[in-house]
Amino acid sequence: MSESGEGILPALQAKVLSEALPYMQRYDRQTVVVKYGGHAMGDPALGETFARDIVMLKQSGVRPIVVHGGGPQIQSLLKRLNIESQFAHGLRITDQETVNVVEMVLAGSINKQIVAMINRFGGKACGISGKDANLMTARKLQRTVRDPESQIEKLVDLGFVGEPETVNPHIVDVITESDLIPVVAPLGVARDGLTYNINADTFAGALAGAMKAKRLLLLTDVPGVLDAKGELVTSLTTGQARDMIADGTITGGMIPKIETCMAAVEAGVEGVVIINGKVPHAVLLELFTAHGAGTLIKAETGQPEKTERE
Template identity: 75%
Template structure:
């Protein structure tokens, strides 16, 4: 009996300690970019869905933006459609963008919607084309020819970047008991479908919604120092210094620069989280230690563990 009571008391203590964090996010919008290997793991997907439902029940307004690169690649392979890459980016022709839209706005989106609904939530799936949520323009990348030293524009086809966000449809959804699940598809100037990177889409949406947090679920724990230890929090100035001294390198540089841009445009903080950690979203928002690397404009008066 004593063991049972001890377990109950421990659970009550956890819930009690979560209260101030739940109050902090009450009626606030949190954009969550869901992607990486966590999407392919059934148990992690279930944990993620439960987290999102709990956020909504706790008074938070979660907005889920998802990726789907592996699923797109798998279907293109099954259809024997070969992809061309330029500068590390997939060239998206007319045939490929049809597959991208079918996978992102179709199968992947509805799988996430179903998972949230199975956990007692009321999710609704949309994409950036709905109600002109995400107007986009063709993405331009410039490369310099090593032989002629002439700069050229790469033609990436139907790859886009945000041009104008009209968040009315999201505002309507989150004011109800519904949870929006958004596929990163935009509508171009001529009504064409444009494929947008999910991180970029989520960042633009977070700014437009004036969200309190942008959570980027990835396949890494966060930003690591030179000893390989997780950096739990940093300011944008510290992040810039870590880029300059080489601590942040490679593919993490554009991700951090994007985080800094989002914060400069009004989002309170961005967090890079390992989506393979069970209940990572709840750990980040409702516990003192968080679950990844938090990036914000300036240090709070108290340390992260005591926020």
């Protein structure tokens, strides 16, 4: 290779770093909550890339907070322990035996694996759950179903499935103000001391809202929100998102994600982004490049839309 050819890659790397500077400055000392889950958690290579990116955020002056899920890992352990999941009207019930496994996996094995990965690449991660210092108090999640024959709404007892009641982010503030990176398992504690499993997206949204985060990133297994033609929508206002739910463009499992996004924005998060966690360096692409990597959801502003991330 010629001497000039050898210099191409370093020059390109320098150019990329230089172009990232204004975005690094935008997020300096800003809180970014990242919900880590989906198939990316089961891919060792993607896991290492994610850990390196979180360390880079911290080194760049960002205050990253990782909230993780663990559904597939929980189901795997339940199967190994011969614990069968119970359902009522199609909804999964989390009994006492199951929630014990959930806590073991979320606050134990998965949490510490993520902590170890971040530490391996030079970070200083600290694993906690929503139970620590009463970070997240929970109440029992209420769900109703309509009986197809009588058309009467019936309350379904989902067991130890909860939703956020209050958020006290003091412990996370203390950690992020230091050189540590908090890694948080989505468990909550009720006022009577019972442990509740909280959906990781919901948990991350409530935490981001309480901390008035600059960004909440929801890493998923899809590129983001798709329009009626199947093309990626790069940005939405909360009003546009509601319209897409109403007209049937947004359906299925994407609806609760969008509802989480809207609730977080209304609670004070500047912007929420749904991105594909299977894309290497998705977090850095979203935060440190002009056009981002997924669907950005923000509040109504009355200003013309722009293509670049704001």
